Amino acid sequence: MNAAHLARLLLFWLCCAGANAGAVIPGDAATVADTVYQNFTYEAENAGEVFLVWKPVNYPVTDGLNWNEDTRAEDSLLYTPMVGEDGRFSATLKLPVSAEFYFCFWITENDAGDIRDYWDVRVGATVAATPDRTIHRVGTVEGEEVSGVGIRDLYMILFGLLLVVYVVLRWAGRQRLRDRGVPAIHRILALGGALALLHLIARAEILGVTPHAALTNPRWTVVTVWAASLQDLLLVAGLVLLGWAAVAAARSRSQERWITAGFTVVTLLLAFTSQVNVDTVAYMGNPFTYQWLYYSEFLTATDAWSAIGEQASGGRVGELLAACLGVLVLSRIMELVLLWLPVRLGTLLLAGGLATAVIGSALLAHHRPPQAMAGQLGNAVTTFVGSVISSDAPSAFSEATLPAGALPFAESEYPLAAPMSLPDTTGRVRNLLFIVLESAGAVYFNTYTGQRGLEEPLQPYLDQSLVFEEVYAHAPSTNCSLVSLLTGIYPKLSYESVTKELTTVDFPSVPSILSERGYRTSFFSSADQSWQSGMEYLQHRGFDIVKDYRNIECEEQFRVDLNNYKEGGGIDDACLAEQFNNWVGEDTTTPFFSVLWTVQAHYPYYFKGEEHDYGVGNFSLNRYLNAVRHGTEVVDRVLQDLRRRGLDSTTLVVVTGDHGEAFQQHGHSGHGNTLYEEDLRVPLYFINPVLFDGRRYDGLAATKDIPATALSLLGVEVPEAWQGRKLLASRSDEVFFFAPWTQLYFGYRKGNTKYIFNETKNSVEVYDLAADPYEKRDLSATVPEAAIDSARIRIAAWVQSQSKLYDSFQ
Missing domain, CATH: 3.30.1120.10 (Arylsulfatase, C-terminal domain)
Incomplete structure (x- = not known):
């Protein structure tokens, strides 16, 4: 569920922010003769695989990549694998003599070989190369204190520098401060100015403006960021006008103090929001909305709270707060500077500067980057408020x-040009099995022009399959596909979920129809089906038994355990095969219908075993491909079990995905965001050695068509209330x-x-x-x-x- 991503993304932002915070003006790139070697050691109990993650500050990223053979680049960060044993890891970097760089550590496996996703940024730092000294760090878990300069310390150093400036100015202006104090309007305007500056910096991060680009083309950078920040500046200006009006209406100094105190709190909240929005837009391509809040069950879902707790335990929130408090100190510095000017002139300068910023941004609108998505220009607060207002419109x-x-x-709907002839299997093919691969996008399967070798475990079954080439989920969301797959209709065209809002609605479903015909029915999921009332919804669909990861016995559990760098809520998908095999038992006479729904291809893409390198140059995508492949291996195991029991010829096995998964092809990651092919297009295989011989169906199809098509192959009448088509009898464009x-x-x-x-x-x-x-x-x-x-x-x-x-x- 994507709500958990938002908290985890805070780690990545801190990693980048730490590098940018210590940035200096780049010098000339060093030559190979000017290089030195920097050694690192890192201790992390229960860690199995660790990457040194780093980013050059005063020389090109390409040099760091070229000089270190095992290093890979992603999102302007460099990843160097560390060699380790028994929790102690080491790595050596080739750097320029005068190199400055940021580093932190990424734990990708625990000592049991399970894939994990733990960013240890607390021990990170921006440092200069010291070839005569090994940089040593001890891993942090559960908020342990560590030695060395970390990101939090870096923020505190910068914060301390602002405090020093503030103290000096306050001392220098102490007499003026006693004589006239700080006018309330100056406090309002100064807070607004500092907040506007922070929003400009955040907008630059959202647009991907790098320090190198800013230094080599400052005019372009200023104009572009300024033009793209109109919503931010309008929000700040509106807030300042409200504060100004409130101060003007105040009848006493006491009221003014309450007004400025309230304005300060609001400013700090907006400052924090602007920074979190950087991560949100980077992942979803859009600021957070009310609809996403609903989707995460208002942050009450288990994995959302687990992720939030992970951030709190690692001190990430404290680090952001330390950065945002700089806005408060900067505003105080601005107030003290204005003490040396007449009150009216100071007011005019601050108000005029803010007004100029807003008007200039509006006039420069045509300079907004044409490649920027709409979500990259939206302010976090106005977007969320707008989504609340329009939620039911x-x-x-x-x-x-x-x-x-x-x-x-x-x-x-049109008749097939060449009707697909199938063998007469009346009474023979009577069992039905749906295997749903979590987040499995068709664009990543080699059958659908995706990555080579991804579906290798299914290769032996292609000559006994019918492959559907153009199949779409109706929405990039699991709960929507669940509804369509079981009830043969489109999901509700709303951010609201059918499983949550219409949990007990009486509507014919595949299990209820087959139960009436004497079928045994079951639903097994390796994920947490409590999200969006999924478990209750399934229990009202006519299944004899419904189980998810909480009541399926499995040795490999994915649960939050920071001491072992474990996280998540699920079990190994392989346990579904065992659960299904046990449920089928030795009863080969009673027909059955079952659904197996995997989880490991859901972020952060859990799997166990050696990771195959698909050569995609993207860590997350490579993990995802491995996790999807593990899902296809589960399919292979189930098909082998059916063959061993003599049930392969009597069982129609339907393999599909619930939706796709994006990896920044169109500016966002994960699912639930937009409608591009990587979000929606899914694989669909109908497998049976008697019915199929490797042919393909090239008409357009969708998830709602799967149950109608499957039941028709079993000779079961399809309910008139269903909207799905019988794909083998017609085609659609x-x-x-x-x-x-x-x-x-x-x-x-x-x-x-x-x-x-x-x-x-x-x-x-x-x-x-x-x-x-x-x-x-x-x-x-x-x-x-x-x-x-x-x-x-x-x-x-x-x-x-x-x-x-x-x-x-x-």
């Missing part, structure tokens, strides 16, 4: 006036999808043309997937308006039809 599609014939909505959690997106694919409508920003993107499968070239400016209008009408008809359906459930 109807979309433009739901209120659009439709032309005659648009309703009732019906998905396009359109598919619909949505994502409401960051911004409100509706999507539609017609043939090879894909439309993505952003309701929040009132924009549209158009892609030709035949010529541009990775969606790099937006054609919205060249596509005829009539085609876009036609897509709007189809989406509006779909939205209004679904609203009517779900209104009937209330």
Whole structure:
């Protein structure tokens, strides 16, 4: 669940911030003859694999990469593997003689060989190369105190420097301070000025402005960041105007003091928010919204609290607070400087400076980087407040006036040009098994032009499979796919979850239908199904038994345990195979239906064993590919067990993904954010040695079509209330999808043309997937308006039809 990512991302920001905080003006790149060797040792009990993570300050990152053969780069950081044994690790870097660099440590495995994701930034520091001395650090767990200069110490040093300046100015102006004091309006304006400066710095980080770019092209940097900060500056200016008005209306000095105290608290909260927003936008491509707050069950979900607790135990929040307190000290310095000026002149300078910043940002709007996504320009507070206000507002599609014939909505459906002939297996193929691979995006499978070798465990079964080439989840979210996969309908087109809001709704599902026909039914998940009331929802769908990671016996548990660098909530997906095998037992006469739902390909991509290098140059993506491959190995094991029991020919095995996973292809990571191919497109294999011979289905399909198609192959009548199609009897040239959690997106694919409508920003993107499968070239400016209008009408008809359906459930 993505709420947990937000807290973990704080670690990465601190790693980058630590490097930038100590940045100096770069000098000339050193030559190879000017290099030295810097040794590191790191002690971390229970750690099995550690990377030294570092970033040059006064020389190019490319030099650090080129001079250290085992080092890899990602997001301007360098990763060097450390050699270790029994909790003690070492590494040596080749550096320029005068090198300054930031470093910290990343624990990627514990001593049991389990994949972990623990960033030890507390022992990090920005230092100069000292070839005659080994840099030694002791790992931190559960907030242990350590020696050495860490990130927190660095922040405190910078904070201390500001304090020194403040103390000097206060001493120099002590008499003036006694004589006239600090006017309340000066305090308001100074706080606003310091807050505006912090927002500009945060916006530069969001836009990816590096110190090198800022120093080599300062004019471009200032103009770009200034132009992109309009929402931030408007918020600060509005806050200052409110504070100014409140001070003007105050009738006593006591009231003024209360007003400025309240304004100070609000300023510090906004300063903290601006820094956290850097991480949020980096991961989701958008500031945090009310819809995401709902999605995380208002931060009550287990993994969200685990991640938050992890940050608190490591002192991360304290480090951010130390950085934000600099705003307070800086504002006090500004107040003291103004003591040497007439009150009116000081007021004019501060107010004029803030007004100039706002007006200048508005005038420079055309200089905003064209490649910046809308979410990169949004202010955290205004975005969240706007999402709260609009959370229950109807979309433009739901209120659009439709032309005659648009309703009732019906998905396009045509007879297959060449009907797919299958053997007559009446009474033979009667068991049904769904295996859902968590976050498995089709774009990463070699069958779907993805990474080579990813689906190797499934290779032996391709000649007894039917592979569906163009299959989409209706939303990049597990709970939405759960609804469609079990009940054959579109999920609710809302940020609200069917599993949570309509937990007990009476609607025909695959298990309830098959239970009436004498089937045994079960649902086994290696994840935590309590999220969004998933467990309760499943228990009302007609399953005989429902189990998740909490009540499935498994030696490999993924739970939060910082002492062993363990985290998460789940079990090894391999235990699903054992659980299913035990449940099936030796009863080969009673038909069964079961669902196996994996978890390990969910962030942070847990798996055990040797990590295969897919050559993708991205640590997270490589872990993800290994985790997905582990899921396909579970499929292989289940298929072998079925064959051993003689059930392979009588069981239809459906293997699919619940949604995809993004790795910054379009400026965001994870899932639940947008509607690009990496977010939505999923693999789909129907496996049975009697029915299939390796053919492919190239029509468009979606998750809601899977249950109808599967039941039809079993000879079971499909309920009329279902919206899914029987894929082997027809084809369609359109598919619909949505994502409401960051911004409100509706999507539609017609043939090879894909439309993505952003309701929040009132924009549209158009892609030709035949010529541009990775969606790099937006054609919205060249596509005829009539085609876009036609897509709007189809989406509006779909939205209004679904609203009517779900209104009937209330």
